[in-house]
Amino acid sequence: MATACFGECPLCGRSLKLTFHHLIPKKLHRRTRFKKAYSKAELNQGVWICRLCHDGIHDHYDEMALAKHFPTLESIKTDPKIQRHAEWVAKQKVRC
Numbered sequence: 317m318a319t320a321c322f323g324e325c326p327l328c329g330r331s332l333k334l335t336f337h338h339l340i341p342k343k344l345h346r347r348t349r350f351k352k353a354y355s356k357a358e359l360n361q362g363v364w365i366c367r368l369c370h371d372g373i374h375d376h377y378d379e380m381a382l383a384k385h386f387p388t389l390e391s392i393k394t395d396p397k398i399q400r401h402a403e404w405v406a407k408q409k410v411r412c
Contacts, residue, residue: 325366326389327398328405334364339387341379350383363389368408372401 323334338360344350345359365373376397377386386392393399 323364325369325405326363327365327369327393327402330366330406330408330410332366332410335367335370336362337365337370337373338362339389340383343379344383363392366405368405369398369402372405373398376401 322331324331325334339362340350340354340359350359373382373386373392376395386395
């Protein structure tokens with residue numbers, strides 16, 4: 317798992333270390349459905365988000381749901397569950 321040095325999380329707005337979240341989870345890249353629907357470059361697209369937001373996304377949705385319903389940052393940002401989680405994360409103290 318890759319980690320950036322520092323940046324602002326696009327979900328909670330905190331400035332801290334970020335992790336890379338694949339928009340189409342890597343676990344699904346070999347499945348025919350996704351190989352047909354997306355190019356290799358599209359399958360490898362992702363966003364840099366903080367660890368708490370990353371964990372929250374995966375706590376709320378399994379890989380198949382993420383791949384089917386949340387293939388863009390905008391679709392993640394507009395989900396009510398993720399919005400509530402990001403609002404909670406935004407209030408948490410940044411620990412390095």
